Amino acid sequence: QVQLVESGGGLVQAGGSLRLSCAASGRAFGSYTMGWFRQAPGKEREFVAAVTWNSANTYYADSVKGRFTISRDNAKNTVYLQMNGLKPEDTAVYYCAADRSQFTNYRGIYYAEPVNFGSWGQGTQVTVSS
Secondary structure, X not given: OOEEEEEOOEEEEOOOOEEEEEEEEOOOHHHOOEEEEEEOOOOOOEEEEEEOOOOOOEEEOOOOOOOEEEEEEOOXXXXXXXXXXXXXXXXXXXXXXXXXXXXXXXXXXXXXXHHHEEEEOOOEEEEEEO
16 A cells, blocks of 8 residues: 655635645555545545546546546656635545555546545645635
8 A cells, every 4th residue: 555645735715726735655656546535523524536546537526526626646656636716615634545456447436435545644734714
C-alpha cells in the first residue's frame, strides 16, 4: 500500500477556491484508484471524488459536481482536488485515500464506499466562512 499526506487546506470565504494535494510514497501509486472523502463534525465520512489509476474515469458526489475537479500526476505521486465556488457546507476535514486493490476500474458506486479504500491520509481542514 501507499502512505498519504494531504496539504492545502485552510480558511476561505464562500465563493472562494482551494487546491488540495495528496502526496503518496511508494512506487505503486500509479496502480491505485485514488479518492477524496470528507467528514464534518458529527457527520459520517462522505465521498467527494475519485480518479481511476490511469485517469480514464473520474467520479463526483452530486454535491460537488461542477465545482470540484479531481486529477492526478503519477509522475509526481500526487493527486489533487481543485475546489471552486466553495460553500459553508463544504466545511470539513478532507481525506485522500487509495483503493484496496490495484488497477481497478469499477462503476463509480464502488468508489463511493470508504470501506473499499485501504490507505488513508491524516486529513486537512477546510473551513468556508459565509
